[in-house]
Amino acid sequence: MSKPDLTNSINQNVPTRxxxxxxxxGTFWMILGIASLVAAFTATTTGHEHGFWAGPLMIAYSVYLYRGGRWGFFIF
Structure with missing residues (x-):
């Protein structure tokens, strides 16, 4: 058996996780992201405009978690 054949047979027998x-x-961060975007669009006071960058970041993080992301954290 040559080396590439041996490597292929080993790789086929190892299950991928x-x-x-x-x-x-993911649902928690999606709700927070959508709520911060809604707050940013409807806010009349200062300080809520940070939702324009925080909302999409939280939504992107929730998509990462839905796809099986490695690092997940919860706040409260």
């Missing part, structure tokens, strides 16, 4: 989606954390 897929990360489980983190639905609870």
């Amino acid at each position: 897929r990360r489980r989606p983190r639905y609870v954390l």
Whole structure:
């Protein structure tokens, strides 16, 4: 058996691990992201305009968690 054949047979026998989606954390961050975007669009006071950058970042993080992201954290 040549070296490439041996490598291919080893790689075929090793199962690939897929990360489980983190639905609870993803939903939590999605709700916070949408709420911050809504607050940024409807706010009349200063300080709420930070939702224009925080909202899309939280939504992108929730998509990362839905796709099985490695790092998940929860705040409260």
